[in-house]
Amino acid sequence: MSTELMPSSRARAALHQDPVGTLMEEVKLKPQYHPVLRPNGMINLSGALNSLMTDWMATYAEKEPLSMSECLSYGPLTGSQDLLEAAAGYFNRFFTPCEPIRAEHILAANGVTSLMDMVAWTLCDPGQGVLYLTPNFFMLDYNMTVRAGLTTIPVSTLDLSNPFGSNGLSELISALDMASSSALEDRGIECRVLFLCNPTNPQGRCYSPQTLEGLASCILSTSSQKNVHCLYGMSKDFNMGGLRMGFLVTRNPVIKAAASQAAWFTWLTVASDKFVTRFLQQLDVIQDYLDNYCSRLTEAYRRTTTALNKYKIPFQRADAVFAGQFAGCDRPGRFRLVYSQDSTVVELAIQRIGQALDTLSTGQ
Template sequence: MAQANTSQVLSNRAQDVSNATAANLMWDILSDIWCPSTNPGGYVNVGVAENGLMHDELLKYINTKLELPAKYLTYNDGGGGSTRLRSAVSQFLNRHLHPVKPLEADQLVITNGVSSAIGHVSWAFADPGEGILLGRPYYGTFIPDLSQRPQSTVVPVNFEDVDPLGPKAVEKYEKALLEFQQSTGQRVKALMLCHPHNPLGRCYPRDVIIELMKLCQKYQIHLISDEIYALSVWDNTIDQHPPPVKFESALSIDPNGIIDPRLVHALWGMSKDFGANGIRLGVIISQHNIDFHNALKGISLYSYPSGISDHLTALILEDSQFTESYIQQNQKKLSDLYAYTATYVKNHGIEYATGCNAAFFLWVNLGKKYRELHPELSEDEEIGEKVMSQLLKHRVFLASGALFGSEKSGWFRIVFSQPRDILEEALKRILAALQD
């Protein structure tokens, strides 16, 4: 029997995703990771936002504590997470996010990762075609998370020479909102923040969050604060401009007189602060919107967390002595590795975005350095693609600024939350790629 044409057996949306997946190198890279002894020809991966610095400590804890009760082999308390887990998460986040009003278990919905949580808020707040504001540069996977299944429209916000996390950025959000609504006839329904910021590695100042809340109130749109890096905040010991800002959760701001509290929501998860992407556990926090919670109950089946992840996460977060020690050690390691990486690129004349104090990222201008080393290049040549091809040739993977909506070509994100030997090998290959 003749094989059917793909266009006849897939929907248009599935075919679009199939085409995009075929062009995505990341899955090939993850299956061919460098190891000096077993796979010396593999890729050195400093492009995926994972934190492997504390795996030994976390595994030691898990492997001595985990004993799974039988109820976690059942549907337990439903698709939004067990009562025990939601209580553990709320108590843990009360200690660390300092919400104005303490979190309660019924104000949380647990999902199988924060990507599912992002998809849920997009689905719940915006109809197909309606807009969600997202400042540039942004975490690249926000785009499919917000739009692929919910079919909302991501509205990128351009800042030009304005600090994306500064007070003047608020005007840019409003401009993007008005232009989208006037040009499409569709409404903007939400504003998405990554706080702390991926890929810039900084925290939004409290006064800027307040002004963004006022903007959301003015247009009656939701503020979604993705705080997945909330506890991965550390001391910057080598560069102080712009001055590093301490992390303050959107939930720690009293909405009275600023914004309808039904419009304020936060996200968190185990992937980054606990270096546990594979646990696949995220949290949606909404303290004042019962209709939103009722809607999430209706779709929680599609993001049901594993019973093992549910039990394991509760076990970890209930142990405050362990989590306090873990967080402090992790923050110290992140601080040290940021200093090492930033010093390395600075000593080799590579521009980077300074003033970081959060997450795992150094935002570097490899395109500028490449042009300096290769003056024969035409100014019209797309420098980001040229550098990316050089990096892959040298078997090192970084995330390109093009995937993050960077307003300027040539910027890349280095993930420095790596064991020292991997980071050293990656930086050596990056330098070789630029010099080649």
């Protein structure tokens, strides 16, 4: 008699750990909106896609095509030297770090999701805790737990007066301290990492420099830059999700060396390496992209908020529709709305939401 071998216990647990992924796959099977072919089709405002600059990027890519014959062999595991130097130049130009970033501080991998898993494996042992503020990036919990086996400790900011500004720093630190102490005393979980998204996702707010410095010194109990590690991807700002390109920036050589041991699972394609290298080397071209993008994003935000006000849908200042439960939000009735796509389609979606809310309120 043959015996059917089942997946491992951790694999079986993962089958029920990602309701977002399951929902997203179901959504993809629904008839999608098209102004002519499917005017009543589904409009998906949940994904953090950025199609406002698709025409600009298409023109750029077509002007400087890659030679695919140069992309068929293996490339460097964690990014070519040219890529790492170009990334350092980009970070120094547009992020104004307190001290210049150098190529030796950077590790490249196939996307930020892979890097989150890599960092979780590098910094923590199974069962240790990761503090993170909510609402937050809806995949954070999954990325930190499914393979590395960490325990996530969400800390709600909805009752804090101002978690982003320096005047709310002491209140924010108290909330984090309380969550960390409670995790240790009540559950025996040692919190090893504080994970921040900046700008925040889904609120689209930036933490003040004073807040970031205060969190580093008070929560990490250190002023050492070697305990601060940054992740950055090309998917959101530049809509290059298909290239799968992300960067770990750290001034800690031991952490970088340890993370590199897991890079066999995050190997870049040569095509991605070459395309992103060429793009990041052209800082003036990037400046032109960002100037155009900021203008278009501002107009998209204006049209979106106008539509929300028209249909009397309350909203917070935001940049990025997912149910609040999928963003770690502990208040019902809150959603993430991504407006960085065709404004006419976004306005139609908001009209549909407004009509649905009217139907709910009137009971008709």
